Amino acid sequence: MSWKSPNSYHLPVVAAVLIHAFAAFLLVAEWRRSEPHMPEPVPQHLIANVVQTENQAVKQREKEQQKKRDDKAKREKLAREKAAKEKAAKAAQEKAAKEKAAKEKANKEKADKAAKDKANKEKLAKEATLKEKAAKEKSAKEQAQREKAAQAAAEQALLEQMALEEASAEMARQEAAAKKAADIERSKQIAADSQTQIRLKIESVWQYPPAVQPDQEVVMKLVLVPTGQVIQAQVVKGSGNAALDRSVEQAIYKASPLPVPQDIRVFEQNFRTFTMKFRPENASW
Structure with missing residues (x-):
């Protein structure tokens, strides 16, 4: 509510003082006029003029007093209206202040409730996050344990598989070695049999010269092809008897093709190129 400064009341106060002073003057003048005195005799026309002048003065005073009363009533009315307006303004301000306070209180309660709800939500979210994290960690730990167990089982199975494979490989190596040994032995036997047959065939056609020593x-040195055909027959070490050496060479070519083994491996290993010794009178060896 706004209040006017003291200077705004100076004019009304001065006006009131002047009005009261003028009223006092009128009362004194009227009192003095009402005192009994003996008027001096005046001419009749002068009396008429005085009466008329006095009536005009009275009317003028009454008119001025009425005007002052009207002005006073008007000022009082304005003052009442102003007071009413100020009262209404004060009431409106108080009402606005109350409404503002109520609104601020409602907003504060709303903000407090929102903050409390937010805090509860954050708490619940945090608890949910912690629970989820704990569940994930538990799941991860269990998964790690399962993976570790599976890895251990896989490693054990791998070791067992490796052991089984090693045993199988060892058995296979032993079987291969046995087979190889058997093949070697068989090859040796086939080679020996073939050499015996080759020697018998060559000796069956060998005609060595006379006067040779047993x-x-x-x-x-013989070079053959898989069909037994003799490609080359060469004296590696002679007997000292050229005729005997030539007779052996001729017998080899004459006996061609020689009885070589059908197994190509045995042939390649033993009969592609090989040497044989020949003596006359083989029966005496």
């Missing part, structure tokens, strides 16, 4: 020996 201990004379000719070492021949």
Whole structure:
């Protein structure tokens, strides 16, 4: 509510003082006029003029007093209206202040409730997050344990598989070795049999010259093809008797093709290129 400064009341106060002073003057003048006195005799026309002048003065005073009363009533009315307006303004301000306070209180309660709800939500969210994290950690730990167990089982199975494979491989190696040994032995037997047959065939057509000694020996190098055909027959070590050496060479070519083994591996290992010793009178060896 706004209040006017003291200077705004100076004019009404001065006006009131002047009005009261003028009223006092009128009362004194009227009192003095009402005192009994003996008027001096005046002419009749002068009396009429005085009466008329006095009536005009009275009317003028009454008119001025009425005007003052009207002005006073008007000022009082304005003052009442102003007071009413100020009272209404004060009431409106108080009402606005109350409404503002109520609104601020409602807003504060609303904000407090929102803050409390937010805090509860955050708390619940945090608890949910912690629970979820704990569940994930538990799940991860269980998964790690399962993976570790599975890895251990896989490693054990791998070790067992490796052991089984090693045992199988060892058995296979042993079988291969046994087979190889058997093959070698068989190859040796086939080679020995073939050499015996080759020697018998060559000796069956060998006609060595006379005057040879049983201990004379000719070492021949033979080069064959898988069909037994003799490609080359060469004296590696002679007997000292050229005729005997030539007779062995001729017998080899004459006996061609020689009885070589059908197994190509045995042939390649033993009969592609090989040497044989020949002596006359083989029966005496």
